[in-house]
Amino acid sequence: HMRHSTDYHLEQVVGWPLDSLQVGQVSGLALDSDSNLVIFHRGDHHWGADSFNSQARYQQRSVGPIQQSTILVVDPTKGTILKASGRDMFYLPHGITTDKNNNYWVTDVALHQVVKVSSDGRDRTVLALGEAFTPGSDSSHFCQPTDVAVDGDTGNIFVSDGYCNARILKFSADGRYLSEWGAGSSDRRRRIPFRIPHSLVFLPDRQEVCVADRENGRIQCFIAQTGEFVKEIKKEEFGGEVFAITYSPAGVNGKSTFGSTPLRGFVIDYSTLDILDIFKPEEKEFKMPHDMVERGDGCVFVGDAGSKSVFKFTTESKHSLIKT
Numbered sequence: 001h002m003r004h005s006t007d008y009h010l011e012q013v014v015g016w017p018l019d020s021l022q023v024g025q026v027s028g029l030a031l032d033s034d035s036n037l038v039i040f041h042r043g044d045h046h047w048g049a050d051s052f053n054s055q056a057r058y059q060q061r062s063v064g065p066i067q068q069s070t071i072l073v074v075d076p077t078k079g080t081i082l083k084a085s086g087r088d089m090f091y092l093p094h095g096i097t098t099d100k101n102n103n104y105w106v107t108d109v110a111l112h113q114v115v116k117v118s119s120d121g122r123d124r125t126v127l128a129l130g131e132a133f134t135p136g137s138d139s140s141h142f143c144q145p146t147d148v149a150v151d152g153d154t155g156n157i158f159v160s161d162g163y164c165n166a167r168i169l170k171f172s173a174d175g176r177y178l179s180e181w182g183a184g185s186s187d188r189r190r191r192i193p194f195r196i197p198h199s200l201v202f203l204p205d206r207q208e209v210c211v212a213d214r215e216n217g218r219i220q221c222f223i224a225q226t227g228e229f230v231k232e233i234k235k236e237e238f239g240g241e242v243f244a245i246t247y248s249p250a251g252v253n254g255k256s257t258f259g260s261t262p263l264r265g266f267v268i269d270y271s272t273l274d275i276l277d278i279f280k281p282e283e284k285e286f287k288m289p290h291d292m293v294e295r296g297d298g299c300v301f302v303g304d305a306g307s308k309s310v311f312k313f314t315t316e317s318k319h320s321l322i323k324t
């Protein structure tokens with residue numbers, strides 16, 4: 001791996017998880033209030049070229065929802081499954097995030113909905129935004145929404161919408177529509193619209209929302225309160241597509257990218273925009289690094305929709321692992 005300045009370097013924890021997680025296409029990762037890893041996956045469903053018609057309507061509705069548990073809570077150290085839920089609810093899972101009451105906020109691109117699900121194992125739908133299986137672009141419809149970010153202070157939620165819309169919407173915690181905005185709209189020079197706002201993250205220490213604008217190969221960040229454009233992060237090294245973004249207030253931004261260059265993850269300092277590290281798996285390659293989370297202990301997990309697997313990375317070098 002190329003090393004970038006400082007001593008920050010991520011290496012794959014080879015052999016994690018101990019046993020295969022038996023997951024389908026991994027579309028989303030989150031951390032719960034116990035800092036366990038939460039995996040949102042598609043079981044035996046796949047997003048392929050014929051999943052939607054030209055009006056973005058899902059074509060396999062008659063097959064029914066995924067019968068496997070689509071939401072897995074996994075021990076971050078061993079990779080063992082602690083809880084499994086989300087059966088018979090979803091068709092094409094995409095994004096997942098948790099709120100401070102440990103509810104799951106997920107998006108499903110086939111349902112065109114954002115769903116708030118209880119994590120008590122009873123899978124109660126606490127709130128659903130959007131109309132099931134009905135794409136649209138007004139304030140009560142989405143078109144293949146990709147992710148949700150939660151502002152822990154106000155409870156407001158942000159939705160990146162989506163493959164067939166190019167906007168970010170803001171709702172109150174109880175689902176009231178507040179506002180929406182497109183790419184860097186407040187900045188004339190950056191009127192280039194979003195291509196696919198694919199992943200969202202809330203920056204708690206800055207009260208900003210950042211989006212991975214996938215096919216534009218860039219990150220754009222906005223003031224959460226107003227939607228005002230703050231900055232754009234775009235690097236040649238991204239190779240043209242940025243799939244996911246996650247953030248840790250330690251001043252380091254994690255990103256995963258997927259582009260013509262070999263598929264890699266980047267660690268960027270949010271203030272200086274310096275690339276602090278570039279990482280990728282040691283043995284297998286990334287196939288479609290689709291989402292990423294960073295844990296408080298510095299471990300980074302990457303969910304891969306292509307290889308139906310989750311990779312774990314750590315900043316400790318091998319020998320220190322052997323020592324411990």
Ligand SMILES: O=C(N[C@@H](O)C(=O)O)c1ccccc1
Nearest residue numbers: 025027047048049094290305
């Ligand atoms: O990007 C695509 N999918 C991935 O992001 C995903 O699986 O979420 C995709 C787009 C068009 C057709 C088929 C798949």
